[in-house]
Amino acid sequence: MILNIDKPYGWTSTDVIRKLRNVMLKNGYPRKVKVGHAGTLDPLATGVLVVCTEKDTKKVNDLQAERKEYLFTIELGATTVSFDLEHPISERFPTEHITEDMIREAVEKLRGTQNQIPPLYSAKRIDGKRAYELARDGAAVEEVDIKAAQIEVYDIEILSIEMPYVKIRTECSKGTYIRSMARDIGTMLDSGAHLTELRRTKSGGFLDGEALNIDQASEILCQYKKEAVE
Numbered sequence: 001m002i003l004n005i006d007k008p009y010g011w012t013s014t015d016v017i018r019k020l021r022n023v024m025l026k027n028g029y030p031r032k033v034k035v036g037h038a039g040t041l042d043p044l045a046t047g048v049l050v051v052c053t054e055k056d057t058k059k060v061n062d063l064q065a066e067r068k069e070y071l072f073t074i075e076l077g078a079t080t081v082s083f084d085l086e087h088p089i090s091e092r093f094p095t096e097h098i099t100e101d102m103i104r105e106a107v108e109k110l111r112g113t114q115n116q117i118p119p120l121y122s123a124k125r126i127d128g129k130r131a132y133e134l135a136r137d138g139a140a141v142e143e144v145d146i147k148a149a150q151i152e153v154y155d156i157e158i159l160s161i162e163m164p165y166v167k168i169r170t171e172c173s174k175g176t177y178i179r180s181m182a183r184d185i186g187t188m189l190d191s192g193a194h195l196t197e198l199r200r201t202k203s204g205g206f207l208d209g210e211a212l213n214i215d216q217a218s219e220i221l222c223q224y225k226k227e228a229v230e
Contacts, residue, residue, distance in 0.1 A: 001224060002056050002063075006211035007049040007200075013040045016049055016214070023218045024053070027225050038063035039174070039203060044084055047200035047208050053221070066204030067154060069171045072195055074182040076103075076164040079192035083119050083179035093192040100161050106188040107168060110181055111156050115148035119179045151176045165196065 007016055021035045034057040038050040047070075052060050077095040080087040156170040170181070179195055186193030201208045212220070 001053045003051045004206040005049045045198040048203045069202035073167045073197040074193045084195040
């Protein structure tokens, strides 16, 4: 089964998988039932998380490779070590010199194929450890060799500018870090920036308007098992 889940704010993608697996185990699914997702969302992000169960877990890689769409808001003039609100503001920067034309020019530069450096607080593996594990062990950005990865931004547009906040929509490839986009916009503006809001609105053909909450997904899994037994 493939489920389009609206990941709750504050939940990790693994939290969603764990919750649904527990629901399945309590309702007669085999102990080694397979459950996986097709593309991690950060804890403070919401929106489309594609979850596959049982035989459909074989489709995870193909589903994960599909385009993603996001709506996000950045705050200019301040940054955090994770480039979102998971950590407190670590530095503040001037914004008086920033004009709307400068913002539009910086955002437009993100369009197309590019080599993007993931955030230190990410799930990227470095010498067998997750980057965020190294960060929590006290490693600084300059001490960790985070290699750039090629991504593609197919489309990007500014939806609103209400300084110091900028709301943006983007359609991009697998492996794109929206927090890195926020960081890069701040850098291009000789300032800083971090995410204040992030929602995945599309993953391949799965749309946020059709996404299920956790309770709805749990009920579908229970009903499916009940019908299979009958």
